[in-house]
Amino acid sequence: MHVVVNAAQSVDGKLATRRREQLRISGPEDFDRVDRVRAAADAVLVGVGTVLADDPHLTLDEEDRRVQRLRNGRPGHPARVVVDSEGRTPTDARILDDAATTYLLVSAAATEGRREALTAAGAEVIVAGEERVDLAAGLDELADRGVDRLMVEGGGEVIYSCFAAGIVDELHVYVGSMVIGGRDAPTLADGEGFTGGFPDLTLTDAERFDDGIVLSYEVGGDGGSGAA
Numbered sequence: 315m316h317v318v319v320n321a322a323q324s325v326d327g328k329l330a331t332r333r334r335e336q337l338r339i340s341g342p343e344d345f346d347r348v349d350r351v352r353a354a355a356d357a358v359l360v361g362v363g364t365v366l367a368d369d370p371h372l373t374l375d376e377e378d379r380r381v382q383r384l385r386n387g388r389p390g391h392p393a394r395v396v397v398d399s400e401g402r403t404p405t406d407a408r409i410l411d412d413a414a415t416t417y418l419l420v421s422a423a424a425t426e427g428r429r430e431a432l433t434a435a436g437a438e439v440i441v442a443g444e445e446r447v448d449l450a451a452g453l454d455e456l457a458d459r460g461v462d463r464l465m466v467e468g469g470g471e472v473i474y475s476c477f478a479a480g481i482v483d484e485l486h487v488y489v490g491s492m493v494i495g496g497r498d499a500p501t502l503a504d505g506e507g508f509t510g511g512f513p514d515l516t517l518t519d520a521e522r523f524d525d526g527i528v529l530s531y532e533v534g535g536d537g538g539s540g541a542a
């Protein structure tokens with residue numbers, strides 16, 4: 315499976331404010347670029363932290379792209395995936411509407427009651443992992459369901475876990491012209507953080523969109539640069 319991570323951050327590396335409210339960091343040109351990346355994907359994945367903070371829809375904005383996918387024999391919108399160990403996704407979340415298939419990756423810690431409620435709300439619930447979602451196992455389950463190209467949109471905890479699991483192939487970061495600050499504000503990669511074996515990034519492109527810049531990287535190997 316090919317995994318593409320895309321996120322928008324401030325120049326100081328924050329994805330949102332310390333209040334974790336959704337924030338417009340990029341602009342219309344970049345949202346159109348994001349829509350293109352979504353259109354190329356079989357599925358778009360976020361963590362439950364993003365669902366609780368943003369209530370995203372994760373479908374395509376541009377009708378032409380949806381029509382083109384249908385012409386190519388694909389579903390109109392990519393599937394949506396939530397990494398959600400305990401099944402905390404609200405049953406009225408926008409991501410559970412019938413616009414596209416939604417997979418909820420839960421762990422064994424999700425109660426039978428939550429799994430049933432989320433299934434009744436329209437999700438396909440997949441168990442991967444004991445306490446926390448095991449991303450590698452979850453991606454194997456998605457591959458079995460035809461997902462070859464996965465876009466990861468965040469947030470910081472899930473992006474870190476993807477790097478830690480060594481599953482990222484491409485990274486695209488929009489750097490918006492703003493400073494957010496705050497030691498508790500989410501960053502591009504939160505989690506425990508690396509002390510060595512840092513992911514191996516090769517800069518492949520830098521392009522201006524709106525009043526910011528998109529940095530594109532190829533991600534390779536099992537982590538390369540290591541500690542000094």
Ligand SMILES: NC(=O)C1=CN([C@@H]2O[C@H](COP(=O)(O)OP(=O)(O)OC[C@H]3O[C@@H](n4cnc5c(N)ncnc54)[C@H](O)[C@@H]3O)[C@@H](O)[C@H]2O)C=CC1
Binds near residue numbers: 322331472475
């Ligand atoms: N600027 C941008 O491009 C984006 C910004 N955001 C922002 O990021 C914030 C949400 O990010 P986070 O709080 O970091 O939440 P997140 O969206 O990364 O979800 C993390 C949660 O997922 C669950 N989880 C289960 N298994 C996991 C695993 N193996 N690894 C990691 N998490 C696992 C845990 O409950 C964990 O707390 C919000 O403020 C949102 O607005 C989110 C997406 C994109």
Ligand SMILES: Nc1nc(O)c(N)c(N[C@@H]2O[C@H](COP(=O)(O)O)[C@@H](O)[C@H]2O)n1
Binds near residue numbers: 339345360364372
């Ligand atoms: N690319 C980008 N730029 C920003 O400025 C952002 N705030 C985000 N956030 C991401 O977009 C999701 C919203 O998706 P829908 O419009 O609801 O489909 C949000 O949850 C973040 O993943 N991205």
